[in-house]
Amino acid sequence: MTVAAVITGVGPVAPGGVGATEFWQAISAGRNLLARITRFDPEDNPVTIAGEVSFDADELIEHRYLVQTDRATQFGLAAADLAMADAMFSPPALNPFAAGVITTSCVGGAESLQRGLGKLWRCGPDHVSPYQSFASSHAATTGQVSIRDTMKGPCGVLVTDEAGGLDTLAHARRAIRRGARIMIAGAAEAPLCPYALAPQYSARMLSESADPRTAYLPFSHDARGYVPAEGAAMFVVESAADAAERGSRPKAVISGHGATFSAVAAFDPSGEGLAMACRKAITAAGCRPEDIDVVFADATAIPTADRAEVTVIKSLFGTKVPVTAPKAGFGRAYASSSALDAAAAVLSLDHGIIPPIPALAEPIDELDFVVGAPRRAELRTALVLARGYGGMNSALVLRRPDH
């Protein structure tokens, strides 16, 4: 008998919303929160539009952590706080060795690394900060959360591109099944600095549109790539029995996960790997394709990738299942994009409402896209899809706890 792992707390930090309430308000209203980049001067960049988080780090992060952390880790620390508050859990855990942290990101502390590189190359080795060796590390968020909240249990750091948010939830479930009592899991990403963006331009995946209203239009004939975003989403994952014992209400069950690889770099047009990830996740969840009530799509807005995703959804579920992509309103936050999708799916199951794609005038296919306004629905099971730039695919089935 395997242990059921449940999500008892959600902590999103996203453009348009810090915390579950604000985030839900923003996405259920289908607001477009994209705008011209202000984190640096994007004048000479091909990409000028992004989803930025409005975030008062001074207010949310204890100063001793602030001075030694990258913006990504600050998002992660805040998101972990929000998730734990949502789960009515205040650290330290009764047994710190049964409480762990697992996080993911694509670019780690890229902005801190750029700052360190600048100091080194402009001023010399004596100007490199003592915090440099770990502030820019991909491992910093897991480390700092575990230190701040005294979590000595299983820890981990994954890098699986945009699929990371889903893979960490699966990893947290592994830890719970191996005896951990409570896991903080999720993604944190702050890629809106020149050092993190510049290497991506040669791949030509990012939207170069200068108009926030039309820059990111997944599944549309006008799709022209995705808009980058920053943000985080952390979750509190526990065994169902522990959640019940703490009197914490489970918001969703992590029901099934599948991860595959497409050997073709950057979004396999055949969609074969994504389809297999879906089948693995659905089988693992012990359900059938017709049990899926809503699909949170990866929605890259890269025409071949959108086409592949539509084909996968159609072939597995037909055209009746509602499909949404709230990220079209705030951008694709790399590893955090799938974590924020999972957060949206949990909130969606909880509210019985599907948040919409803000705008989609002429879809490329006849799927049941939820567009413009939220849709009330009887939701028991949600499927979240994610594909990584390097070829990783991931699918996650979440269920409402009473089903």
Place this chain on the structure above:
Amino acid sequence: MSSISEQTYQELASVILQCGGITVSIHRLSHRGTTFADIGVDSLGMLAVVRELEHRRRVDLGATAAQDCRTPHQLMSRLCEACDGEV
């Protein structure tokens, strides 16, 4: 050794805030018995504080200053020596 002015401790307090994220009063800082550990400045924080003071004053406090100086008083005395008493 010359005495250490309040202004110097003021500067140290601002460096500790900037590099360690810790707010500490001048009163506490200038008390001879106060250690950096008491205030919450750890080994990394000490390296950052020493480095920042060195850059601000353009002096060399020695390779082991961060380890050697356990108290603000010791660090300020060393700074004082390094600046030929003109602190």
Place this chain on the structure above:
Amino acid sequence: MMRRVVITGMGVTAPGGVGVSAFWELLTAGRPMTRLITRFDATPFRSRMAAECDLHPAVHGTTTRDTRWLDRYLQFATAAATEALRDSGLNAVEEDEWRVGVVMGTALGSAALLEQNYVVMSDSGAKWELDHQYGSPHLHLAWTPSMLGAEIARLCGARGPVHTVSSGCTAGIDAVGYAAQLILDGDADVVVAGGAEAPISPVTVGSFDAIRVTSSRNDDPEHSCRPFDRDRDGFVLGEGAAVLVLEERRHAIRRGATVLCEVAGYATLSSAHHMTGLTTDGRVLAVAITQVLNQARLGPTEIDYISANGTGTRQNDRHETNAVKLALGQYAYSVPMSSIKSMIGHALGASGAIELVASALAIERGAVPPTANLMAADPECDLDYVPDTAREHRVNVALSLGSGFGGFQSVMALRRPDSRGVETSRL
């Protein structure tokens, strides 16, 4: 029936040579490979030494594309993976590709290649807004460490879970541990796992300089890395890669593979204490060791060899010594424990995997590698560190320890395969 995880192939790229044979020869000779850095002009830095690989990529399975576009760490990984796959005799065509996974560890990914490009794009640090058109046209292949998993997956035709682990200095051991979990949980039958790192670049050297964790014995590079020695003054950077082929035991038996050893247990915990500092008592690492022994159903006295993290920093070696004493009690004094970092330096996210290969070889070949440069032991480090020369010693169970920034403490136990239906040795 319980799934079990065995190792059926290994490959390694380390300072001193490419391939398991060269590696084992170096280790048993006890020859330090640390030298003054040649990768770049390290004159302005406090620590100017490293153990570097002299790799000729074309000889070891890498293509022109790899050498031109990809960072050095991917070339190391490719060479190690090619050897490991050959060693395992795995035939990708006969495998269900969806049941083959990859988990690779790295701390820094393509940091060195990115730094070179940064210097050009920023006009040597003068600009915050970068002139991206001066960057390499293939820079997107470097921007995230997940490329490591993807590269190796393409090499071995894996289409199951393909993940990169980036938990800093324990990433190599954590990648192999995660790979074992994927097999145990039924998510894959074969997982190619390991670690790769090429950290010898100005920003990495500079950031370790800033916290004085690397050795500054620049006048004597060969004897600079001195784990457990009284006069140790920090670690020395290394580079390289190691790859292991992990399989579900019955899968390995069915295809007639040679089983090198079994993964008997794995744990990774966080000391939740400090990003770079360690508690002297080593308690969390001790708990991790105990968890691994419990998983493996082994008593402390069944351990025959400990591959130490043994970085050669003041803190680490005492922390680790105390952790082993705490976990094993009086028996700690009887078990040989050595640090191969004394010879090949600290290759960060690759170290854990390289040290697992050393542990597996100790099991296979009945000898334990030494700790080089141990001239006068620190009175607080009083265990049997196998000074200077390798020792013949039958090893049934080896424990590999890792400890890194962020407070991560990782431990894995490897065990000699039992003989029921399995070829036990290829000696």
